[in-house]
Amino acid sequence: MYEKYMIVPEKAKKNEKGFEIGVRLPYYRGVSLSMVEEIEVSLDGETLPQNAVNITVNDKTYNLEQRENETNDRWEMGDIATLSIETPDDLPEGEHTIGLKINLRIGYMPFPSIRVDEKKLIFH
Amino acid sequence: MSLNIKRAVSLYSYQEEFFLRKMSLEDCIAAAATTGATGIELVGEQSVPGCPKLPSDAFVDQWFGWMDKYKVTPVAHDMFLDYNKKKGHYWTDDEAVESFKQDIRFAHKLGFKIIRVIVNTTPQIIEKVLPFAEDHDIILGIEVHAPWNINSAWMAKHWEVMEKTGTKHFGFIPDMGGFTRRLPRVQIERMIRNGADPEIAKFVCEQHEKGIMAEYTIFEVSRMSNRRIDMAVAELSRHNTYVNPLSLVPHIDRIVHIHGKCLEMLEDYTEYSIPYKEVIDVLKKYGYNGYIATEYEGNRHIQDIYEVDSVEQVRRHQVMLERMINV
Numbered sequence: 001m002y003e004k005y006m007i008v009p010e011k012a013k014k015n016e017k018g019f020e021i022g023v024r025l026p027y028y029r030g031v032s033l034s035m036v037e038e039i040e041v042s043l044d045g046e047t048l049p050q051n052a053v054n055i056t057v058n059d060k061t062y063n064l065e066q067r068e069n070e071t072n073d074r075w076e077m078g079d080i081a082t083l084s085i086e087t088p089d090d091l092p093e094g095e096h097t098i099g100l101k102i103n104l105r106i107g108y109m110p111f112p113s114i115r116v117d118e119k120k121l122i123f124h
Numbered sequence: 125m126s127l128n129i130k131r132a133v134s135l136y137s138y139q140e141e142f143f144l145r146k147m148s149l150e151d152c153i154a155a156a157a158t159t160g161a162t163g164i165e166l167v168g169e170q171s172v173p174g175c176p177k178l179p180s181d182a183f184v185d186q187w188f189g190w191m192d193k194y195k196v197t198p199v200a201h202d203m204f205l206d207y208n209k210k211k212g213h214y215w216t217d218d219e220a221v222e223s224f225k226q227d228i229r230f231a232h233k234l235g236f237k238i239i240r241v242i243v244n245t246t247p248q249i250i251e252k253v254l255p256f257a258e259d260h261d262i263i264l265g266i267e268v269h270a271p272w273n274i275n276s277a278w279m280a281k282h283w284e285v286m287e288k289t290g291t292k293h294f295g296f297i298p299d300m301g302g303f304t305r306r307l308p309r310v311q312i313e314r315m316i317r318n319g320a321d322p323e324i325a326k327f328v329c330e331q332h333e334k335g336i337m338a339e340y341t342i343f344e345v346s347r348m349s350n351r352r353i354d355m356a357v358a359e360l361s362r363h364n365t366y367v368n369p370l371s372l373v374p375h376i377d378r379i380v381h382i383h384g385k386c387l388e389m390l391e392d393y394t395e396y397s398i399p400y401k402e403v404i405d406v407l408k409k410y411g412y413n414g415y416i417a418t419e420y421e422g423n424r425h426i427q428d429i430y431e432v433d434s435v436e437q438v439r440r441h442q443v444m445l446e447r448m449i450n451v
Contacts, residue, residue, distance in 0.1 A: 001424040002143065002424070002427070003428070004427065004428055005143070005144070005427075024143070028136065028139050028143075028167070028170055028424075029167055029169040029170040029204070030169050030170070030173070030175075031169075031206075032206070032209055034209055034210050034211060035206060035208075035209055037211070068211050069210075071209055071210055074173075074174065076173050077139075077142070077143060077169075077170050078142065078143040078144065078145060105208050105209075105211070106206075107204065107205055107206045107207040107208055107209070107242075107244055108204065108205070108242050108243060108244040
């Protein structure tokens with residue numbers, strides 16, 4: 001569901017600590033941030049640690065622990081969140097393959113709701 | 125009260141265009157009204173930012189303004205219970221009831237008379253929340269969605285609550301996906317694009333159409349393949365069920381609303397998988413006069429390679445309903 005819309009290519013760019021990408025929630029309704037069980041980002045095939053990923057929704061930025069505890073602020077359906085990912089080394093400019101896995105905890109589903117996307121993005 | 129079945133559209137149907145911001149909430153309402161439907165159903169947490177927090181007065185004014193402008197009525201709001209909202213903590217009944225009450229306040233504020241209750245809601249929660257629903261003149265309906273059917277054990281437990289309390293504010297909301305005679309082509313084709321074996325898919329479709337029990341088909345497929353995707357195809361037969369529409373008859377007075385699920389509306393105004401006419405004939409014969417709300421859900425199966433046209437799919441579904449209801 002909505003896999004191919006997850007990564008928003010136009011929002012990709014380098015920043016001071018690494019890089020950032022735009023991401024849509026792969027679900028048919030909005031959820032509280034606490035229901036986002038996992039956000040896993042890979043860079044050129046290498047999975048980055050989940051605590052290197054911060055998310056910004058509604059102009060507020062959350063690290064992993066803050067996100068897990070945020071039961072009020074919502075990531076609404078179709079809204080483009082910004083993921084900023086810290087990388088150990090400076091990201092070389094140009095094209096990189098970005099993988100994204102989002103796992104949602106949905107109360108009425110007996111199994112985890114996992115969606116993946118992968119896109120080649122240009123970073124400047 | 126009208127003797128006829130009434131037509132509504134769930135704005136869930138336009139989720140692809142709404143997600144991509146090609147249609148606004150007002151556009152969705154306008155599109156629904158254009159089909160001749162008179163009722164609006166809403167997944168609040170999809171269409172209204174912040175839901176189930178109460179919308180602002182300005183939003184409420186705008187909402188009723190749209191209802192007037194497009195000559196439609198709020199019919200049903202679809203709620204959820206996020207039992208595991210907080211990692212590592214499962215809601216107590218009191219927490220679930222509090223969340224449910226908030227959806228009742230939300231629905232009441234926007235003029236909805238019915239709440240679609242998500243299927244994981246326990247009968248105990250319903251009993252606890254019923255007086256609050258009655259006070260707000262909201263009718264609750266437990267969604268009877270495949271793989272459940274109206275005679276499933278879980279639904280029997282909910283029926284006991286209806287009987288025990290004698291309430292007029294709790295009933296069933298059957299989803300038409302419970303009458304899936306042929307497996308949805310759009311779903312099968314998507315799974316083949318994702319790597320499922322076409323021969324196994326063909327076998328599963330044939331077994332489903334013959335009425336073979338899904339568990340038997342799943343077992344057969346487990347002997348043909350050890351790939352997860354092939355098992356997922358077999359499991360489609362379990363998650364898309366067919367039961368005789370006559371199963372609704374003993375419960376007809378307890379049916380408060382119906383979800384008109386469709387995954388692929390054809391140009392000839394039939395749904396590929398669901399024998400709508402047979403179900404609607406039963407509903408008419410036994411006097412159902414509530415709403416059927418179009419719930420187009422095919423987008424998720426075709427969006428990987430096709431342009432989704434929810435507006436056209438909903439239009440065809442409404443034309444089909446109109447013709448069947450008024451024959």
